[in-house]
Amino acid sequence: MPLDEFDLIDRFFRHCGPESCNVVLGIGDDGAILQAGHTGGNTEELVVATDTLVAGTHFPEHGDPAEIAQRALRVNLSDLAAMGAQPTAFLLALTLPEADEQWLSGFAQGLSQAAQTFTCPLIGGDTTKGPLCISITTLGSVPRGQALTRSGARPGDIVYITGITGEARAALDILQGKSRAETNTENHLLARYWRPEPRIAAGTHLRGLASAAIDVSDGLLADLQHIADNSGVGAIIEAGKLPLSKPVQTLTSHQWALQWALTGGDDYELCFTAAPGLSSRIDACMQSIGLPATAIGAITHGQGIVCIAENGDAMALETPGYRHFGV
Amino acid sequence: MPLDEFDLIDRFFRHCGPESCNVVLGIGDDGAILQAGHTGGNTEELVVATDTLVAGTHFPEHGDPAEIAQRALRVNLSDLAAMGAQPTAFLLALTLPEADEQWLSGFAQGLSQAAQTFTCPLIGGDTTKGPLCISITTLGSVPRGQALTRSGARPGDIVYITGITGEARAALDILQGKSRAETNTENHLLARYWRPEPRIAAGTHLRGLASAAIDVSDGLLADLQHIADNSGVGAIIEAGKLPLSKPVQTLTSHQWALQWALTGGDDYELCFTAAPGLSSRIDACMQSIGLPATAIGAITHGQGIVCIAENGDAMALETPGYRHFGV
Structure with a gap:
């Protein structure tokens, strides 16, 4: 029955x-x-x-x-x-x-x-x-009053990313049969896609330190854009500072690894901002929970995200991230 | 775009x-x-x-x-x-x-x-x-502690239903083109389907009075069965006491109107139970919010719902209500 x-x-x-x-x-x-x-x-x-x-x-x-x-x-x-x-x-x-x-x-x-x-x-x-x-x-x-939101970023704040982005995007290629890697690498990347780590300890420890935060679901640049929009600011990202995944670089070129780190979704790392004077406290806080956070840029006046390539040029990027119903 | x-x-x-x-x-x-x-x-x-x-x-x-x-x-x-x-x-x-x-x-x-x-x-x-x-x-x-749940019904408690059931079931026949009625009747029944009234005032006023409550989404008997199961009791319902919809009776026979009142879903009336000593307080409470509640039976020892027809026989009923994935 x-x-x-x-x-x-x-x-x-x-x-x-x-x-x-x-x-x-x-x-x-x-x-x-x-x-x-x-x-x-x-x-x-x-x-x-x-x-x-x-x-x-x-x-x-x-x-x-x-x-x-x-x-x-x-x-x-x-x-x-x-x-x-x-x-x-x-x-x-x-x-x-x-x-x-x-x-x-x-x-x-x-x-x-x-x-x-x-x-x-x-x-x-x-x-x-x-x-x-x-x-x-x-x-x-x-x-009360200590929630992290998207709207508190101020010009001059440093932009951080926890862990590494781009690995879930690489996993998608494996899931779709577009690339193969050795078993350990595949397992690592697939786990990043299927079992992303919600950065709860990072979030709770960053209360009172981060001025704004978002989780990276649609892609680092796309999600940082939400912080920029909600805070009424812009941001400049230095691509060369982004931590890149070693496993991803065994699958694809440095250029694609960087592209995926900037625009690939599904990693669920936290992108957050904090006043520059707090950088040593941020480092100590992240060290205490065993999760690196990398400074990758800064919040600016104005609007829009500018991404500077490793050679110093402004980068041309493909689609900024996954948008439902988007073109 | x-x-x-x-x-x-x-x-x-x-x-x-x-x-x-x-x-x-x-x-x-x-x-x-x-x-x-x-x-x-x-x-x-x-x-x-x-x-x-x-x-x-x-x-x-x-x-x-x-x-x-x-x-x-x-x-x-x-x-x-x-x-x-x-x-x-x-x-x-x-x-x-x-x-x-x-x-x-x-x-x-x-x-x-x-x-x-x-x-x-x-x-x-x-x-x-x-x-x-x-x-x-x-x-x-x-x-704190005043929520109405499904698990507090005790043998001897009276079973009540607010308003009228069976009207949303009749509306389904109209929506599916199986029956027609004059415009006012159709509009009344269709409104009951599309804009069911969540019985919020009844719920809040019954705190401290009702021993158990459920909203009728799958059908009166099917939902009362949840109260019975969760409370570890049975119930006896007297079909003749059920309020029947006049608009429904212009669409179908008395027998079907009764069947729909007992087993039709989507009315979102409240079925609730209360100790017999509270009946005058229940009446006064329901009068104060302008919504009738009708005593239609009683909670019994044992399990299962017995429904007594208007002639005193136990009723044979069709499917007790809508169950997803059911036979």
Whole structure:
């Protein structure tokens, strides 16, 4: 007998992620209940973000369901990281063409693993029949007034990027059969695509230091443009300062590695800005969490992003990043 | 030039619904920020619910976009109503096959109207390309410990239904061209389908009175079964006590009107239970908000729902309600 919606939730999703004392009521009712000011007093703000992953657009339709689930939750938690928030819980709206038990079992396993890793329990959701589509809403908390936003960058601020960008873009070429590498390299790059690391520790540690932050989902330059737009400023990026991935450079030329680092999406590193006087505190902060952050440019007056090539010329770039419905 | 994702949010969704002092930061960043214990002190709990509407399953694909938006938000707010929560804000994850400006303009207009009506601003979301699918997450608040859940029904409690059920089911027949009625009747029934009334005032007024509550989305008997399952009880319903819709009875036989009232979905009335000693307080409470609630049966020991026909026999019913992925 096929599973129906209620069996499905009960069987696969009722216990997903850690127990949490903030959750008053979890899955199984019309809504979930959370303690509101859950650290005591009235000192926390609630951060909420939602992101949808459509099969064929945001992940290969026939990918491993456990990996799809990992990616879906991690990508959503990345929005909380970019706000400097600590995850509290999440909701899942899952649209599925059919209730395939094997697929669901793998998906639930991946989701549960990610939920455990980031101490973020599933507290509710909805399953519906339709083309495969995963919409996740994450809830997190931040001390009042300390959230990182896109709008605080000021001329003179330094622009930083955590970790390395361009690796997920290289993974896409592997997924699409366009390039091959030796097994270790492939595994490293594919893991970067399927299991991106939401930079939660970086986000929370940068509260009070970063003037603006965003996670790199559409591409470094495209996402930095959002900081520029929201802050009413411009930016200048020195391409030569960008950390480039060694594994990517075994797959492609230096020039393409640089292009991907600037415009490739899906890495979910944090791009942030901070006043120049804070640079030694930024370095110490990032060292304390074991994640490098590289200064790659500066915020300027005006608008628009200028990218300077290694030879000092202004760079001509291809499409600045992934834009849905774009030309 | 076609709209891209960012123009689209900016143009259609940046100002949707009322201004709210609870919203610290709305649309346009990685996440939204809400005051956590926003009524002051630490006396509120946060209620969160999510619901997806897939084109072709939950609404006719080529329906009026303003009506689709109204229905999508109202259906989601109904979950908060069933929890006894007051809406605070909502997030929209909208998946669209194409960025059709006319469609989006209508959708944004309907969404904004519903958001104003229920004092519930849009604070964030995501737009993606894919088959039309609308996922909404609603946030609300309830005084600590006072949420209505599905699990508090006790043997002897009276079972109530607000308003009238079966009208949205009749509207489906009209939408599918299976029946016709005079214009006023059709308009009344279609409005019940497209603009169901989330019973928020009923939910908030029933705090401390109702022992359990659920909104009727899949059908009265199917949804009451959830209360029974979650509370570990059974129920007996007297069909003759059910309020039947006069407009529905102009379309179909008494027998079908009763069947639809018992098993038709999409009305979003509240089915709730309360101790018999509270019946006069329940009546007074419902009168104060101008919404009738009818006692239609009682909670019993055991499990399962028994429905007694008007002649005293146990009724044989067709499918108990809509179940995704069901047989």
